Amino acid sequence: MSQTGLARLIGYDFIQPSLFVQALTHRSHSGLNNERLEFLGDGMLNFIIANQLYLRYPKLSEGDLSRLRAQLVKEATLSSIAKGLNLGDALLLGEGELKSAGWRRPSVLADALEAIIGAVFLDGGFAAAEALVIRLYASLFEQIDPKSIGKDPKSLLQEYLQGRKLELPEYNVLEITGEAHDQAFRVACVIPKLNIQTFGEGTSRRIAEQASAEKAYEIAVKGSIK
Incomplete structure (x- = not known):
């Protein structure tokens, strides 16, 4: 996907395309990279998500709001959103990152998405950045279940299956890429009885398992069991 195509998907027309x-x-491509924009976007994202949760859930405690925000701004969530936009196809990467498939590494995708939020803020102001985040998170806001706050995806999936007397899922590591200090894991979550197989990626096995469990849980709840 071209950068123009990505701009259409995120719904923002840059006044300063250079941003x-x-x-x-990515830093592997050029000295003028997205690291500072990612720093700015991270701060913007945390505030915007916090404000949205405060407005949408007036009865939730500070602790629950904090836990819910953590779920929404974590690397796995950001990289999932980025993949939905095919953001990796528009990244500018150095030769090393290209050889190690950096365009699909969760940390690289998450950082780039935050950098875009920071760029939109600098280009169009707070209102533009807020509107972008709300668009990106629209479906996630609709799926929020306050009862699940504080529980990780693997725990939620386990409870769901145990409540229906089904066997627990199998987690299989399919691929490990990258250097020892910057590895990316790809894990499959398999639930044979429900004919479900999902995949997750992350910078550790645990993160990848959680990502695959989250997808499996969503599928199971939405329709596999009535």
């Missing part, structure tokens, strides 16, 4: 290019530039 958008910088947001998509």
